[in-house]
Amino acid sequence: MNKTVVEIRNVDFAYDDILVLKDITLTVEDGSFLGIVGPNGSGKTTLLKLILGLIHPLRGSVRVFGQAPERARPSIGYVPQHAEIDSSFPVSVMDVVLIGRLGKAPLIGKYRKIDMEMAEEALKEVEISELRTHRFGTLSGGQRQRVFMARALVGRPEILLLDEPTVSIDGRVEQDIYELLKKLNKKATIILVSHDLGFISTYVNQVACVNRSLVCNPTENVTSDVIGACYGGPVHMIKHKCEL
Amino acid sequence: MFEFIHVLQNQAFMQNAVIVGLLAAMACGIMGTYVVTRRIVFISGGISHTVLGGMGAAYYYGFNPTHGAFVAAIIAALLIGFVSLRYHQHEDTLIGALWAVGMAVGILFIYNTPGYNVDLMSYLFGNILMVKRESVLFVACLDLVIISLVALFYKRFLAVCFDEEYSRLQGVSVEGTYLLLLCLVAATVVMLIQVVGIILVIALLTLPAATARYFSQSLGKMMILASMFGAVFTTSGLVISYNQDIPSGATIIVVAGLAYIMATALKGLASRFRSYNKK
Ligand SMILES: Nc1ncnc2c1ncn2[C@@H]1O[C@H](COP(=O)(O)OP(=O)(O)OP(=O)(O)O)[C@@H](O)[C@H]1O
Numbered sequence: 001m002n003k004t005v006v007e008i009r010n011v012d013f014a015y016d017d018i019l020v021l022k023d024i025t026l027t028v029e030d031g032s033f034l035g036i037v038g039p040n041g042s043g044k045t046t047l048l049k050l051i052l053g054l055i056h057p058l059r060g061s062v063r064v065f066g067q068a069p070e071r072a073r074p075s076i077g078y079v080p081q082h083a084e085i086d087s088s089f090p091v092s093v094m095d096v097v098l099i100g101r102l103g104k105a106p107l108i109g110k111y112r113k114i115d116m117e118m119a120e121e122a123l124k125e126v127e128i129s130e131l132r133t134h135r136f137g138t139l140s141g142g143q144r145q146r147v148f149m150a151r152a153l154v155g156r157p158e159i160l161l162l163d164e165p166t167v168s169i170d171g172r173v174e175q176d177i178y179e180l181l182k183k184l185n186k187k188a189t190i191i192l193v194s195h196d197l198g199f200i201s202t203y204v205n206q207v208a209c210v211n212r213s214l215v216c217n218p219t220e221n222v223t224s225d226v227i228g229a230c231y232g233g234p235v236h237m238i239k240h241k242c243e244l
Numbered sequence: 245m246f247e248f249i250h251v252l253q254n255q256a257f258m259q260n261a262v263i264v265g266l267l268a269a270m271a272c273g274i275m276g277t278y279v280v281t282r283r284i285v286f287i288s289g290g291i292s293h294t295v296l297g298g299m300g301a302a303y304y305y306g307f308n309p310t311h312g313a314f315v316a317a318i319i320a321a322l323l324i325g326f327v328s329l330r331y332h333q334h335e336d337t338l339i340g341a342l343w344a345v346g347m348a349v350g351i352l353f354i355y356n357t358p359g360y361n362v363d364l365m366s367y368l369f370g371n372i373l374m375v376k377r378e379s380v381l382f383v384a385c386l387d388l389v390i391i392s393l394v395a396l397f398y399k400r401f402l403a404v405c406f407d408e409e410y411s412r413l414q415g416v417s418v419e420g421t422y423l424l425l426l427c428l429v430a431a432t433v434v435m436l437i438q439v440v441g442i443i444l445v446i447a448l449l450t451l452p453a454a455t456a457r458y459f460s461q462s463l464g465k466m467m468i469l470a471s472m473f474g475a476v477f478t479t480s481g482l483v484i485s486y487n488q489d490i491p492s493g494a495t496i497i498v499v500a501g502l503a504y505i506m507a508t509a510l511k512g513l514a515s516r517f518r519s520y521n522k523k
């Protein structure tokens with residue numbers, strides 16, 4: 001029996017008065033690779049933020065490693081969909097990646113040698129070592145996404161949350177990143193939001209379709225019909241076999 | 245110029261002025277960098293103007309106005325920081341109100357102080373030539389505090405200024421860090437008030453950093469460059485104002501403003517030139 005990593009029970013969540021998520025129950029077990037799909041505005045990002053403890057449920061409970069999400073944060077890596085970033089801020093790529101070590105580095109003073117080495121390694125993993133000293137604001141959208149990916153990896157997380165991490169990443173690197181995630185999945189639990197159903201059907205071993213409520217619980221056999229029900233219409237699954 | 249050097253060698257008041265100018269430049273380069281990159285110019289303006297209330301009160305009750313300014317600046321920083329964190333939506337309105345009320349309270353205190361009426365103008369526009377030896381010491385201590393705290397918390401400040409959400413995920417107290425940052429800005433404001441006065445503080449806090457930003461790839465380099473610009477602006481402004489016998493604070497700001505405009509133009513020309521060469 002695998003141990004439970006994320007446990008969401010009967011969660012409702014509302015922004016102001018508008019109910020965004022309704023009665024969500026979801027458990028994610030250690031070592032799984034969960035894909036979250038759903039139409040725009042269905043609450044996927046909101047669900048990830050609940051797991052991170054950045055927002056709190058109206059009702060129900062969210063536990064990560066059996067604790068409140070805030071306490072589990074040191075073992076979570078996160079790639080946001082939209083980061084509120086000021087492009088003119090003078091920081092290098094390396095500086096940004098190192099922020100992912102902030103929680104593990106000493107409270108005061110500089111980053112240690114080991115933090116630097118791990119940052120270098122994370123940059124290598126997402127294949128942007130050569131951008132190390134570039135100013136973050138001068139990067140392209142896809143390059144920025146890779147920097148955020150490196151920042152999420154550098155803390156050696158036990159859970160990795162990715163919110164549409166490959167939308168502006170080119171095809172070749174996208175493939176590499178999927179392979180990287182597959183490799184990381186041996187050590188870490190991965191929860192990934194994606195519209196790329198082809199990817200979902202190839203790599204993940206659990207799918208959750210969100211549309212305000214959880215339309216299909218993560219099951220062993222998700223068919224395009226079920227996903228279609230979630231999107232409210234037929235969905236073309238590229239190269240899909242759905243042998244999940 | 246020779247006359248200025250002669251005065252500098254022989255007169256304590258000019259030595260004090262130059263030293264305070266240089267010490268203040270260091271702090272304004274470091275904290276100005278945060279003010280400019282984090283875009284808290286308006287908040288810093290609110291802190292500096294609210295300070296007049298504290299200076300006026302200190303003057304009325306017979307304390308050293310600089311100490312009053314320091315206490316008022318820290319209170320203003322915490323209050324305005326709290327407002328900006330808690331009531332983000334109405335931040336500008338509330339800070340605008342504090343700004344005006346702080347100044348009004350200061351003016352009432354000064355007006356009601358019996359006896360010799362203080363030169364209100366020197367609070368508002370500064371008078372670096374009147375700085376006393378004890379103020380030099382006070383400013384040096386503030387500098388030491390600012391530099392050591394920034395050195396200790398450098399990576400934290402950078403993370404919180406660049407990406408608040410991710411810093412929070414790293415277990416950093418974003419609110420605490422932000423308030424500490426504003427307190428350091430407040431301490432810098434108190435120093436700069438000695439040099440250019442309350443009204444012009446915000447210019448000296450932002451112009452060297454804004455100029456340095458054009459030439460910096462990283463936050464640390466921007467701080468060093470901004471401090472050097474600040475030192476050049478205050479010293480040259482002092483020389484010019486002494487030679488021409490015009491107000492020092494205003495001269496320093498005009499020098500800084502012209503340098504900023506020149507840097508902006510230079511930067512624009514350089515990028516034009518580069519794109520022209522590429523064609
Ligand atoms: N900060 C906010 N304040 C108010 N409403 C919000 C806020 N963020 C999201 N919402 C609302 O919550 C709903 C769910 O948003 P969410 O960002 O979770 O969707 P999503 O599934 O991630 O969509 P997408 O595929 O476009 O990324 C949307 O209808 C949106 O209007």
Ligand SMILES: [Mg+2]
Binds near residue numbers: 045081163
């Ligand atoms: Mg989203």
